[in-house]
Amino acid sequence: MNNKLKYILGIVPILFSIQGCYYDIENELYPSDGTACDTTAVTYTATIQPILNQSCLSCHSAASAQGNVVLEGYNLLKVYVDDGSFLGAVSHGSGYSPMPKGGNKLSDCKISQIQTWIASGAPNN
Ligand code: HEC
Structure with a gap:
């Protein structure tokens, strides 16, 4: 060789x-x-609730209602979905207080999932 x-x-x-x-x-x-980001199978229980648990309920549970906002449970969350402030706050829209307060903005994926859920009528599923 x-x-x-x-x-x-x-x-x-x-x-x-x-x-x-x-x-x-x-x-x-x-x-x-x-x-990768999945916006095809978004539900209140499997997608929205975990986001709230992880990033929001420390300040917006019934026990600790900062800003007098409670996002615990579908019916209470729906109030803020319907008046636009839920999406406004997480997407840092103008005129809304940016959420989560004092923390990092939610990922683009989570915001897309929230948008998808709201666009499909924010079902209690
Ligand atoms: C560290 C505490 C804290 C966390 C975490 C937090 N918030 Fe808030 N939130 C507040 C306070 C305090 C207010 C009252 C307005 C203000 O002081 O900015 C508020 C106000 C709001 C409002 C009303 C905003 C408006 O402009 O009318 C919404 C909706 C809201 N929060 C949603 C959320 C969502 C959704 C999350 C999670 C992604 C979240 N918040 C996480 C403290 C928090």
Whole structure:
């Protein structure tokens, strides 16, 4: 075996392993396995409630009604859906107090899901 051939046989596996690492990272950055934003199956129970639990109810539960706003339970939330302030607040619309107060704006995905739910009539599902 001449030296050139040895060199090629040695370098090929190295190139493959570098490529392998590259693809691993890409999969983490751009997941294609259902963790992308899903606005097709949005429901009050499975989508909206978890967002409220995670980002809003610490200030807007019945026990701690900051700004006199309670978002716990469908009927109370619906009041703020109907007057536009729920979407106005989470999308930082002008004329509304931006929510969650003092925290990071909700992700674009969550805001899209809220918009989808409201556009479909904000069902209690
Ligand atoms: C750290 C406490 C806190 C958190 C977290 C919070 N809010 Fe508020 N929210 C307030 C306070 C206080 C007010 C009263 C207005 C003001 O002071 O800005 C308010 C007001 C509101 C209003 C009325 C806004 C208006 O302009 O009429 C809505 C709707 C609202 N919040 C929705 C939410 C939603 C939805 C979330 C979660 C995404 C959330 N809030 C998270 C404290 C909070």
